[in-house]
Amino acid sequence: MISEKSNAVRLTLPAIADPTEHQDFRRLCTLFDEAEVDPEVVLDHDYWTSRAGIQDLYDRPLLDAAARVLIDLVDQGWSVQTDESQVFVLPPVEQANREDEKARVRKQEHLRRDAQLRQSSVRRFVRKMESPRDHRGELISIFSVMRDGGELADSLKRDDGSGQSIQPYVQVVDTTTYCEYTGLRLHDMWRYFRHTWANAYATVPGRSMPILIRDAATKHHAVIGLAAISSPIVQIAERDKWIGWDTKQFVAEIAADPSEKVARWLKARMQLQLDEIYVDDLLREGVIDLVEFTHPNPGTVSRLRADAERHRLKHHQGGRVRVIRRIEPASWADRAETDLFRSKRASLLAETLEIRSELEPYLWSDDPVAGLKHALEAAKSRKHIGRLVRRARGERVGTVIADLTVCGAVAPYNALAAGKLVGALAVSPPVLAAYKAKYERPSEIASATAGRPIVRESRLAFVGTTSLYGSGSSQYNRLFWPAALMGGSEDERLGYQRLGRSLSFGTSHFSPETVAALVRAAELSHGRVRVNGLFGEGVSPRLRKVRLGLAALAWPANELLKHGRERILYGVPVVRNLREYSLGLDPEPDYLFDVEDTGAEQKIGEWWVSRWGSRRLEQERVIGSMRQSTLTRPVQHGARVALPAETF
Incomplete structure (x- = not known):
């Protein structure tokens, strides 16, 4: 049956x-x-x-x-x-044979990708990028930032070890910046090459920082590869356990070894949550009074939860969405008083006051370590400590952790395993500095909850990613490099550590x-x-x-929702105090390298050539593959978007 x-x-x-x-x-x-x-x-x-x-x-x-x-x-x-x-x-x-399973997943991905490439808007975009245009008296197209495979192979063979054949550098992409060597919009360049991937191109909600890896050894600074640092998936069990901030795991560890540091942090978390909740309207309307902030009771919590539910229902009624979208972006108090954020604020305040009333007898004692120990022995208090940990993790998961959602090289560099070069540069000092500069600004949700600008931490501590195939990833496998290449210690290294498997x-x-x-x-x-x-x-x-x-x-x-594409999870910790900094126990990240190192890109490039590129160059099949990417017209190049036949 x-x-x-x-x-x-x-x-x-x-x-x-x-x-x-x-x-x-x-x-x-x-x-x-x-x-x-x-x-x-x-x-x-x-x-x-x-x-x-x-x-x-x-x-x-x-x-x-x-x-x-x-x-x-x-x-x-x-x-x-x-x-x-x-x-x-x-x-x-799932196919038992590794190559058969890869072929199955690749076929599924290609179906969506090719359907996208058949769309008239996408085909127009590709043809526009390939059409020559004038730039400073020279005809330029996307082909100008592709490197001829034969020329690259010959250049590497002639290289005397000076590292001049490939000179990689990071270029962060935004929608308004144009390439100084070609006049092409950087985001259009990134999008064009992204269409050569095995899976369909898609925008990512939340934070997204596209990156081009360029080659200064060529006239127009050819594109070596692409990366994108994006908002992470909020809950990944294997990643959270590996970091050590899984709620049950963390609570069990502090129960085994309670400390004053953790006790003070829990108190600070409760106070921080209270300080970052806008309450003017709640006080004005009598939902809560000032006394209840320090002496909450069950009635306080019940009123706040009822208020949260009432405004949640009002938010979902028709017509209110347009009102919210008309509010000026920086009008934080106005946003706070919308039904959406009124509901969030009342709910968060109810939760925080409930936690405080339960934990105050323990953590406000003369001996906070003993108080923490006793709190962890009581089931209800232990549960509330777990809620504080989850809230802290949820607050920082999207700010100090990111996902590498795009990472790979384009032809002819990909034949030399340049995906590993892109992977290393994706977590290099210029990327971390660009991420911090871009997102060191008021957080929309936190600011709308507080009714004033709230700037969250924007210094990355960990970058995660997944393999395309569940059977393995040649790109991230054995990808480790000395921290000294980025100004770190000679005794330490960075790299992509295998964390486990996704849940498909x-x-x-x-x-x-x-x-x-x-x-x-x-x-x-x-x-x-x-x-x-x-x-x-x-x-x-x-x-x-x-x-x-x-x-x-x-x-x-x-x-x-089980899509049947189990993938391998990888992660790169870039700080030594990953769990403590990620949760906020430590205010400062202890980086494994110098985040201000300006010479890291070239040193990583030289390391990659000696470790991977030069070895690939010894293989005749690799040379043959590279030479197939030619810019002689008609252009037959592996970095060119292969448009499928149109269907009628």
């Missing part, structure tokens, strides 16, 4: 769907059960729904959402099985059209917009939209 398979997921429309919708969905499922689906072709939603005899989907939002989710799942290798009364979907089976969980296998359909289904179910996409509503609006839509269908979100 199908239902006996543990990974099978049963799908049916909810009871509120009418009988014809149930019949239409069943017919689509049966079609996929019986049809031979070409794994090399992106499934067309209109074609398959038409083939199943389904019409008027816009007026049937539940069926539309269900059909789109099903088609996306089949597109990503899920199989559909039906019997007389039930429908099941089964996730793709997310929304990457659902198209934007499917997410929009799920939102419509959720609106039908809940009668109001639950996710407005406003900054401050919560992490990952896309994930929340998908969850709400799947809930409207009564489908198991946790199972359907």
Whole structure:
């Protein structure tokens, strides 16, 4: 029986769907059960729904959402099985052979990427970048920042060890800066080469700092590779355990060895949370009085929570989103008094006062270490300490930790394992300095909660990333280098440490059209917009939209969000006191290198050439691969975007 398979997921429309919708969905499922689906072709939603005899989907939002989710799942290798009364979907089976598994994931990624490259807007962009234009009396195009593979190979062979053949440097990209050597917009250059990746190009919500690695050894400073430092995924269990700030792990460790430092930090955390909550309107409206700040009671907490829920519901009523978006960006008090942040403030104040009332007898004692020890022995107090730790981690996870969401080299440098060069430069002094300069500004959520500018820590302590394939990563494997290259100690090294494996969980296998359909289904179910996409509503609006839509269908979100692409997690700690600084126990980061070292780029480049590049150059197949990237017209170059054939 199908239902006996543990990974099978049963799908049916909810009871509120009418009988014809149930019949239409069943017919689509049966079609996929019986049809031979070409794994090399992106499934067309209109074609398959038409083939199943389904019409008027816009007026049937539940069926539309269900059909789109099903088609996306089949597109990503899920199989559909039906019997007389039930429908099941089964996730793709991970291949035992490493190369076969890579091929499976690569094929899935290429389907989305090629569909994107067929879009008329993308094709126009690519052709525009490849068209010559005048710059200071010279015809320039994106080909001007590609290096001829044969010329590079010959230059490296002639190199006498001076390191002049490749001179890498970091160039941080923004949307307004143009390349002085070509006149091309830097972000357009970055985007063009990003379209050569195996997966589709997508913007990243939150912080994002694209980076070009350029080669000063060439006339127009050819592009060696790309990187991007972005906001991290908030919760990754393996990463959090490795850092040591997983809540249960941290509480267990301080219970085993309570210290005055931790006791003082917990007190400071509570006071900091109280100091950073705007309360003028709460006092003005009598929700709380000044006495209750130092002597809270259960009634105080209950009133604040009721106020938070009342304003949360008001926020989700129609028409209020436009009001919020009209508020001036720096009008923090006005933002604080919106329903969204009123709800967040009241909830946070209730939580903080509840924690304080529980922990005050322990931590405000004459012997804070003994008090901390006794607090950790009481289940309720221990729970509240855990809440403080989670709040501290949540506050700093997006400021002192980042993800390397793009990292790789372009041809012909990639044949020399230049992805490792890009990986090392992505955590070098100029990148950390640029990140600090860019984000040393008021935090939107913290400032809107406090009603005044709040600047969060912006000095990076850790950069994480993942492999594209679950079977391994040649780019990050054995990528370690001496800290001395960046002005650090001769006895220490930096590099990409393997942390574990991801949980293959997310929304990457659902198209934007499917997410929009799920939102419509959720609106039908809940009668109001639950996710407005406003900054401050919560992490990952896309994930929340998908969850709400799947809930409207009564489908198991946790199972359907498993995209079947387990990846290896890597991380680069750049400070010695990672856990203490990341949580705020230590106010200053203890860096493993000199963050002001201005010569790090060239030294890293020389190290990479001797450690990786020169060894690759000894292999004839590598030389042959490089020489295939030629700038002789017609241009046949590995760094050129390969546009797939248009479909009609």
